[in-house]
Amino acid sequence: MSTLNDVVWWSRFRGAWRSGTNRLDKDSESLPWNGNSTESGNRVSADTSLRLATVWACVRLRSETIASLPLHLRDSDKNIAVNHPLYRILHDQPNADMTASEFWEAMIASLDLWGNAYALIHRNTKGDVISLDILDPECMTVRRSKTGAIDYIYDKKSDDGKYHEDDILHIKGFTLDGLVGLSPIRYQSDVIGAQVDANNAAGAEFKNNLKAGGFLKTGEKILKTEQRDRLKENLGVFSRPENAGKWMVLEAGMEPASAAHIRINPADAQLLESRNFGVEEICRTFKTPPQLIYHLDKASSWASSLEQMNQGYLTYSLQPTLVRIEQTIARKLLSPADRAKYRPKFSVEGLLRADSQGRASFYSTLVQNGIMTRNDVRALEDLPAHAGADQLTVQLNLTPIELLGRNDEQTKN
Structure with missing residues:
Protein backbone atom coordinates (compact mmCIF):
# COMPACT_ATOMS: atom_id res chain seq x y z
CA MET A 1 0.00 0.00 0.00
CA LYS A 207 31.12 -6.47 -11.51
CA ASN A 208 30.98 -9.54 -9.27
CA ASN A 209 32.85 -11.57 -11.87
CA LEU A 210 29.70 -13.64 -12.50
CA LYS A 211 30.21 -15.43 -9.16
CA ALA A 212 27.51 -16.50 -6.75
CA GLY A 213 27.87 -16.32 -3.00
CA GLY A 214 29.06 -19.51 -1.36
CA PHE A 215 29.61 -21.32 1.93
CA LEU A 216 32.55 -22.29 4.14
CA LYS A 217 32.65 -25.38 6.35
CA THR A 218 34.12 -25.02 9.82
CA GLY A 219 33.28 -28.53 10.94
CA GLU A 220 32.11 -28.70 14.53
CA LYS A 221 33.83 -25.46 15.48
CA ILE A 222 31.75 -22.39 16.22
CA LEU A 223 33.35 -19.06 15.43
CA LYS A 224 33.19 -16.20 17.83
CA THR A 225 31.47 -13.00 16.77
CA GLU A 226 34.79 -11.21 16.31
CA GLN A 227 36.16 -14.07 14.22
CA ARG A 228 33.02 -14.22 12.09
CA ASP A 229 33.11 -10.48 11.42
CA ARG A 230 36.78 -10.59 10.49
CA LEU A 231 36.14 -13.55 8.16
CA LYS A 232 33.29 -11.69 6.41
CA GLU A 233 35.53 -8.68 5.95
CA ASN A 234 38.26 -10.82 4.41
CA LEU A 235 35.77 -12.54 2.13
CA GLY A 236 34.49 -9.16 1.01
CA VAL A 237 37.98 -8.10 -0.02
CA PHE A 238 38.60 -11.43 -1.74
CA SER A 239 35.39 -11.21 -3.77
CA ARG A 240 36.27 -7.88 -5.39
CA PRO A 241 36.62 -7.96 -9.20
CA GLU A 242 40.32 -7.09 -9.07
CA ASN A 243 40.92 -10.20 -6.92
CA ALA A 244 39.19 -12.58 -9.33
CA GLY A 245 41.23 -15.73 -9.94
CA LYS A 246 43.38 -15.30 -6.84
CA TRP A 247 43.70 -17.89 -4.08
CA MET A 248 42.39 -17.49 -0.56
CA VAL A 249 43.95 -19.21 2.44
CA LEU A 250 41.50 -21.13 4.63
CA GLU A 251 42.60 -21.64 8.22
CA ALA A 252 41.45 -23.62 11.26
CA GLY A 253 40.14 -26.56 9.25
CA MET A 254 37.82 -24.55 7.03
CA GLU A 255 36.72 -26.11 3.75
CA PRO A 256 34.83 -24.56 0.81
CA ALA A 257 31.41 -26.02 0.14
CA SER A 258 30.68 -26.95 -3.46
CA ALA A 259 28.39 -23.96 -3.91
CA ALA A 260 31.34 -21.64 -3.41
CA HIS A 261 32.64 -22.58 -6.86
CA ILE A 262 29.37 -21.92 -8.69
CA ARG A 263 29.61 -19.45 -11.55
CA ILE A 264 26.53 -17.95 -13.11
CA ASN A 265 26.15 -18.40 -16.86
CA PRO A 266 24.77 -15.13 -18.30
CA ALA A 267 22.59 -17.10 -20.72
CA ASP A 268 21.20 -19.20 -17.86
CA ALA A 269 20.47 -16.02 -15.93
CA GLN A 270 18.55 -14.85 -19.05
CA LEU A 271 20.42 -11.57 -18.99
CA ALA A 354 21.47 0.46 -55.67
CA ASP A 355 24.88 -0.61 -56.97
CA SER A 356 26.30 0.85 -60.18
CA GLN A 357 25.05 -1.99 -62.35
CA GLY A 358 21.56 -1.83 -60.88
CA ARG A 359 21.35 1.95 -61.31
CA ALA A 360 22.54 1.71 -64.91
CA SER A 361 19.84 -0.83 -65.72
CA PHE A 362 17.17 1.23 -63.94
CA TYR A 363 18.12 4.47 -65.71
CA SER A 364 18.36 2.73 -69.09
CA THR A 365 14.81 1.42 -68.76
CA LEU A 366 13.44 4.85 -67.83
CA VAL A 367 15.26 6.66 -70.64
CA GLN A 368 14.42 4.13 -73.33
CA ASN A 369 10.73 4.24 -72.42
CA GLY A 370 10.47 8.01 -72.45
CA ILE A 371 9.94 8.37 -68.70
CA MET A 372 13.08 10.42 -67.99
CA THR A 373 15.46 12.45 -70.11
CA ARG A 374 19.18 11.92 -70.08
CA ASN A 375 19.63 15.19 -68.23
CA ASP A 376 17.18 13.95 -65.56
CA VAL A 377 19.46 10.96 -65.04
CA ARG A 378 22.56 13.15 -64.98
CA ALA A 379 20.94 15.31 -62.28
CA LEU A 380 20.30 12.25 -60.12
CA GLU A 381 23.97 11.31 -60.48
CA ASP A 382 25.11 14.87 -59.60
CA LEU A 383 26.40 15.46 -63.13
CA PRO A 384 25.96 18.73 -65.08
CA ALA A 385 23.31 18.97 -67.78
CA HIS A 386 24.35 18.33 -71.37
CA ALA A 387 23.12 20.33 -74.35
CA GLY A 388 20.53 18.45 -76.40
CA ALA A 389 19.81 15.86 -73.69
CA ASP A 390 16.43 17.23 -72.60
CA GLN A 391 14.32 15.29 -75.11
CA LEU A 392 12.24 12.26 -74.15
CA THR A 393 13.16 9.34 -76.38
CA VAL A 394 11.81 5.83 -76.94
CA GLN A 395 13.15 2.76 -78.69
CA LEU A 396 12.19 2.36 -82.34
CA ASN A 397 10.86 -1.14 -81.77
CA LEU A 398 8.15 0.33 -79.56
CA THR A 399 6.70 2.36 -82.43
CA PRO A 400 3.18 1.29 -83.48
CA ILE A 401 3.14 -0.85 -86.65
CA GLU A 402 1.10 1.62 -88.69
CA LEU A 403 3.73 4.32 -88.10
CA LEU A 404 6.75 2.27 -89.19
CA GLY A 405 8.41 3.74 -92.28
CA ARG A 406 6.35 6.96 -92.18
CA ASN A 407 9.37 9.10 -91.30
CA ASP A 408 11.29 7.68 -94.27
CA GLU A 409 8.42 8.44 -96.66
CA GLN A 410 8.13 11.99 -95.32
CA THR A 411 11.85 12.46 -95.81
CA LYS A 412 11.68 11.33 -99.46
CA ASN A 413 8.78 13.64 -100.20
Missing part, protein backbone atom coordinates in the same frame (compact mmCIF):
# COMPACT_ATOMS: atom_id res chain seq x y z
CA SER A 2 1.34 3.43 -0.91
CA THR A 3 1.77 6.00 1.83
CA LEU A 4 2.29 9.75 1.88
CA ASN A 5 5.99 9.09 2.44
CA ASP A 6 6.34 6.78 -0.56
CA VAL A 7 8.82 8.68 -2.75
CA VAL A 8 8.42 6.36 -5.73
CA TRP A 9 4.62 6.64 -5.69
CA TRP A 10 4.78 10.43 -5.54
CA SER A 11 7.31 10.45 -8.37
CA ARG A 12 4.94 8.39 -10.51
CA PHE A 13 2.06 10.67 -9.55
CA ARG A 14 3.95 13.82 -10.50
CA GLY A 15 5.11 12.19 -13.73
CA ALA A 16 1.54 11.24 -14.69
CA TRP A 17 0.24 14.68 -13.76
CA ARG A 18 2.90 16.45 -15.79
CA SER A 19 2.34 14.16 -18.76
CA GLY A 20 -0.73 16.08 -19.78
CA THR A 21 -3.34 14.35 -21.88
CA ASN A 22 -3.35 12.33 -25.08
CA ARG A 23 -6.18 14.46 -26.50
CA LEU A 24 -6.58 18.21 -26.71
CA ASP A 25 -10.27 18.84 -26.15
CA LYS A 26 -11.81 22.28 -26.18
CA ASP A 27 -11.09 24.33 -23.06
CA SER A 28 -8.13 22.12 -22.13
CA GLU A 29 -4.36 22.07 -22.41
CA SER A 30 -1.61 19.55 -23.06
CA LEU A 31 1.31 19.95 -20.67
CA PRO A 32 4.85 19.10 -21.73
CA TRP A 33 6.08 15.63 -20.81
CA ASN A 34 9.26 15.66 -18.74
CA GLY A 35 9.44 12.03 -17.65
CA ASN A 36 7.85 9.59 -15.26
CA SER A 37 8.80 6.67 -13.02
CA THR A 38 8.13 3.04 -13.85
CA GLU A 39 6.85 0.35 -11.51
CA SER A 40 10.43 -0.68 -10.77
CA GLY A 41 11.27 2.86 -9.68
CA ASN A 42 13.30 3.91 -12.74
CA ARG A 43 13.00 7.52 -13.76
CA VAL A 44 12.42 7.49 -17.53
CA SER A 45 12.75 10.72 -19.50
CA ALA A 46 14.07 11.73 -22.88
CA ASP A 47 17.53 12.29 -21.42
CA THR A 48 17.73 8.99 -19.51
CA SER A 49 16.33 7.11 -22.52
CA LEU A 50 19.10 8.45 -24.77
CA ARG A 51 21.61 6.81 -22.43
CA LEU A 52 20.41 3.48 -23.74
CA ALA A 53 22.43 2.59 -26.83
CA THR A 54 19.33 1.28 -28.64
CA VAL A 55 17.30 4.47 -28.15
CA TRP A 56 20.32 6.57 -29.10
CA ALA A 57 20.89 4.54 -32.27
CA CYS A 58 17.22 4.55 -33.36
CA VAL A 59 16.67 8.27 -32.79
CA ARG A 60 19.99 9.16 -34.34
CA LEU A 61 19.38 6.95 -37.40
CA ARG A 62 15.93 8.41 -38.08
CA SER A 63 16.93 12.03 -37.49
CA GLU A 64 20.17 11.90 -39.46
CA THR A 65 18.60 10.00 -42.34
CA ILE A 66 15.71 12.43 -42.75
CA ALA A 67 18.03 15.41 -42.28
CA SER A 68 20.22 14.11 -45.12
CA LEU A 69 17.30 14.04 -47.58
CA PRO A 70 17.13 17.20 -49.72
CA LEU A 71 13.90 19.14 -49.11
CA HIS A 72 12.79 21.01 -52.23
CA LEU A 73 9.93 23.34 -53.03
CA ARG A 74 8.43 22.39 -56.40
CA ASP A 75 5.93 24.20 -58.56
CA SER A 76 2.90 22.70 -60.31
CA ASP A 77 5.15 21.54 -63.17
CA LYS A 78 7.37 19.71 -60.64
CA ASN A 79 10.24 22.12 -61.29
CA ILE A 80 12.31 23.28 -58.31
CA ALA A 81 11.11 26.75 -57.28
CA VAL A 82 14.53 28.19 -56.44
CA ASN A 83 13.22 31.77 -56.69
CA HIS A 84 10.53 31.33 -54.06
CA PRO A 85 11.48 32.97 -50.69
CA LEU A 86 10.69 29.76 -48.80
CA TYR A 87 13.04 27.60 -50.85
CA ARG A 88 16.20 28.85 -49.18
CA ILE A 89 14.62 28.41 -45.73
CA LEU A 90 13.73 24.78 -46.36
CA HIS A 91 16.68 23.66 -48.44
CA ASP A 92 19.65 25.72 -47.26
CA GLN A 93 19.41 27.56 -43.96
CA PRO A 94 16.29 27.90 -41.76
CA ASN A 95 17.99 30.43 -39.44
CA ALA A 96 21.28 32.22 -38.90
CA ASP A 97 22.66 29.54 -36.57
CA MET A 98 21.83 26.27 -38.34
CA THR A 99 22.07 24.57 -41.67
CA ALA A 100 19.00 22.79 -43.00
CA SER A 101 20.51 19.42 -42.04
CA GLU A 102 21.12 20.50 -38.43
CA PHE A 103 17.65 22.01 -38.15
CA TRP A 104 15.76 18.95 -39.37
CA GLU A 105 17.94 16.60 -37.37
CA ALA A 106 16.98 18.44 -34.17
CA MET A 107 13.31 18.59 -35.19
CA ILE A 108 13.09 14.84 -35.88
CA ALA A 109 14.91 14.04 -32.62
CA SER A 110 12.32 16.11 -30.73
CA LEU A 111 9.56 14.38 -32.66
CA ASP A 112 10.83 10.89 -31.76
CA LEU A 113 11.50 11.65 -28.09
CA TRP A 114 8.62 13.95 -27.15
CA GLY A 115 6.14 13.20 -29.92
CA ASN A 116 6.09 16.87 -30.94
CA ALA A 117 8.53 19.29 -32.58
CA TYR A 118 8.11 23.06 -32.48
CA ALA A 119 9.71 25.95 -34.36
CA LEU A 120 8.94 29.65 -34.07
CA ILE A 121 8.03 31.22 -37.43
CA HIS A 122 9.48 34.67 -38.18
CA ARG A 123 7.91 36.69 -41.01
CA ASN A 124 8.69 40.00 -42.65
CA THR A 125 6.20 42.79 -43.27
CA LYS A 126 5.02 41.09 -46.47
CA GLY A 127 4.18 37.90 -44.58
CA ASP A 128 7.01 35.85 -46.10
CA VAL A 129 8.80 33.41 -43.83
CA ILE A 130 12.35 34.61 -43.16
CA SER A 131 13.52 32.15 -40.48
CA LEU A 132 12.56 29.23 -38.24
CA ASP A 133 13.86 28.86 -34.68
CA ILE A 134 13.63 25.54 -32.83
CA LEU A 135 11.77 25.55 -29.50
CA ASP A 136 12.28 23.16 -26.60
CA PRO A 137 9.34 20.70 -26.43
CA GLU A 138 9.89 20.28 -22.67
CA CYS A 139 8.83 23.90 -22.19
CA MET A 140 5.82 24.01 -24.51
CA THR A 141 2.21 23.86 -23.35
CA VAL A 142 -0.52 23.62 -26.01
CA ARG A 143 -3.79 25.23 -24.95
CA ARG A 144 -7.13 25.05 -26.72
CA SER A 145 -9.88 27.54 -25.93
CA LYS A 146 -13.62 26.91 -25.76
CA THR A 147 -13.94 28.15 -29.33
CA GLY A 148 -11.26 25.73 -30.57
CA ALA A 149 -8.50 28.31 -31.04
CA ILE A 150 -5.04 26.94 -30.23
CA ASP A 151 -2.31 28.87 -28.43
CA TYR A 152 1.22 27.86 -27.50
CA ILE A 153 2.64 28.87 -24.13
CA TYR A 154 6.43 28.68 -24.11
CA ASP A 155 7.83 28.78 -20.60
CA LYS A 156 11.59 29.19 -20.70
CA LYS A 157 13.98 31.64 -19.09
CA SER A 158 15.09 33.07 -22.41
CA ASP A 159 11.57 33.31 -23.83
CA ASP A 160 8.41 33.31 -21.76
CA GLY A 161 5.57 34.10 -24.12
CA LYS A 162 2.27 33.14 -25.67
CA TYR A 163 2.11 32.44 -29.39
CA HIS A 164 -0.77 32.06 -31.77
CA GLU A 165 -1.13 28.93 -33.87
CA ASP A 166 0.05 30.79 -36.99
CA ASP A 167 3.37 31.60 -35.27
CA ILE A 168 4.40 28.00 -34.53
CA LEU A 169 5.47 25.26 -36.93
CA HIS A 170 4.17 22.21 -35.03
CA ILE A 171 5.19 18.79 -36.37
CA LYS A 172 3.22 16.04 -34.62
CA GLY A 173 4.11 12.40 -34.18
CA PHE A 174 1.59 9.59 -33.83
CA THR A 175 -1.58 11.29 -32.63
CA LEU A 176 -5.08 10.35 -31.50
CA ASP A 177 -6.74 13.69 -32.17
CA GLY A 178 -4.56 15.34 -34.82
CA LEU A 179 -3.66 18.18 -32.44
CA VAL A 180 -0.93 16.83 -30.16
CA GLY A 181 1.49 13.97 -30.69
CA LEU A 182 2.15 11.13 -28.27
CA SER A 183 5.62 10.63 -26.88
CA PRO A 184 7.02 7.15 -27.68
CA ILE A 185 9.24 7.38 -24.59
CA ARG A 186 6.28 8.14 -22.35
CA TYR A 187 4.10 5.31 -23.62
CA GLN A 188 6.96 2.80 -23.76
CA SER A 189 8.55 3.84 -20.46
CA ASP A 190 8.03 0.39 -18.96
CA VAL A 191 9.88 -1.21 -21.88
CA ILE A 192 12.73 1.27 -21.57
CA GLY A 193 12.78 0.92 -17.78
CA ALA A 194 12.98 -2.87 -18.10
CA GLN A 195 15.96 -2.50 -20.44
CA VAL A 196 17.63 -0.22 -17.90
CA ASP A 197 17.02 -2.87 -15.22
CA ALA A 198 18.46 -5.58 -17.45
CA ASN A 199 21.57 -3.49 -18.14
CA ASN A 200 22.00 -2.73 -14.45
CA ALA A 201 21.61 -6.40 -13.57
CA ALA A 202 24.17 -7.40 -16.18
CA GLY A 203 26.55 -4.74 -14.91
CA ALA A 204 26.18 -6.00 -11.36
CA GLU A 205 26.85 -9.58 -12.41
CA PHE A 206 29.94 -8.66 -14.38
CA LEU A 272 21.51 -11.75 -22.60
CA GLU A 273 18.12 -12.98 -23.69
CA SER A 274 16.22 -10.23 -21.90
CA ARG A 275 18.57 -7.57 -23.19
CA ASN A 276 18.22 -8.77 -26.78
CA PHE A 277 14.44 -8.78 -26.39
CA GLY A 278 14.60 -5.23 -25.02
CA VAL A 279 16.57 -4.09 -28.07
CA GLU A 280 13.91 -5.48 -30.41
CA GLU A 281 11.09 -3.93 -28.35
CA ILE A 282 12.68 -0.49 -28.58
CA CYS A 283 13.26 -0.96 -32.32
CA ARG A 284 9.54 -1.68 -32.68
CA THR A 285 8.77 1.56 -30.86
CA PHE A 286 10.79 3.58 -33.39
CA LYS A 287 9.91 1.41 -36.41
CA THR A 288 13.57 0.70 -37.05
CA PRO A 289 14.94 -2.63 -38.35
CA PRO A 290 17.40 -4.00 -35.76
CA GLN A 291 19.98 -4.61 -38.50
CA LEU A 292 20.20 -0.89 -39.23
CA ILE A 293 21.42 -0.21 -35.69
CA TYR A 294 23.87 -3.15 -35.98
CA HIS A 295 21.84 -5.61 -33.90
CA LEU A 296 22.84 -8.50 -36.15
CA ASP A 297 20.75 -11.33 -34.73
CA LYS A 298 20.04 -14.07 -37.28
CA ALA A 299 16.45 -14.38 -36.09
CA SER A 300 15.78 -10.74 -36.96
CA SER A 301 17.18 -10.79 -40.51
CA TRP A 302 14.33 -10.08 -42.92
CA ALA A 303 15.96 -8.43 -45.94
CA SER A 304 18.23 -10.10 -48.45
CA SER A 305 19.95 -6.91 -49.50
CA LEU A 306 20.58 -3.38 -48.30
CA GLU A 307 18.39 -2.03 -51.10
CA GLN A 308 15.38 -4.04 -49.93
CA MET A 309 16.01 -3.04 -46.33
CA ASN A 310 16.20 0.62 -47.27
CA GLN A 311 12.97 0.28 -49.24
CA GLY A 312 11.17 -1.25 -46.26
CA TYR A 313 12.60 1.33 -43.86
CA LEU A 314 11.56 4.16 -46.17
CA THR A 315 8.06 2.79 -46.75
CA TYR A 316 7.06 1.84 -43.23
CA SER A 317 9.13 4.14 -41.00
CA LEU A 318 10.28 7.29 -42.78
CA GLN A 319 7.56 7.90 -45.38
CA PRO A 320 4.72 8.61 -42.89
CA THR A 321 6.95 11.14 -41.13
CA LEU A 322 8.06 12.74 -44.40
CA VAL A 323 4.46 13.14 -45.61
CA ARG A 324 3.43 14.67 -42.28
CA ILE A 325 6.28 17.20 -42.47
CA GLU A 326 5.54 18.10 -46.10
CA GLN A 327 1.85 18.67 -45.42
CA THR A 328 2.51 20.68 -42.25
CA ILE A 329 4.98 22.92 -44.09
CA ALA A 330 2.42 23.54 -46.85
CA ARG A 331 -0.28 24.39 -44.32
CA LYS A 332 1.79 26.62 -42.03
CA LEU A 333 4.45 28.21 -44.23
CA LEU A 334 2.73 28.70 -47.58
CA SER A 335 -0.02 31.22 -48.24
CA PRO A 336 -3.40 29.93 -49.48
CA ALA A 337 -2.56 31.16 -52.98
CA ASP A 338 0.85 29.46 -52.97
CA ARG A 339 -0.55 26.13 -51.79
CA ALA A 340 -2.18 25.69 -55.19
CA LYS A 341 1.11 26.42 -56.99
CA TYR A 342 3.84 24.91 -54.82
CA ARG A 343 4.44 21.85 -52.69
CA PRO A 344 7.40 20.86 -50.50
CA LYS A 345 8.87 17.45 -51.31
CA PHE A 346 11.70 15.36 -49.88
CA SER A 347 13.98 13.67 -52.42
CA VAL A 348 14.30 10.04 -51.36
CA GLU A 349 16.12 8.71 -54.43
CA GLY A 350 19.38 8.53 -52.51
CA LEU A 351 17.95 5.93 -50.11
CA LEU A 352 16.88 3.72 -52.99
CA ARG A 353 20.15 3.95 -54.89
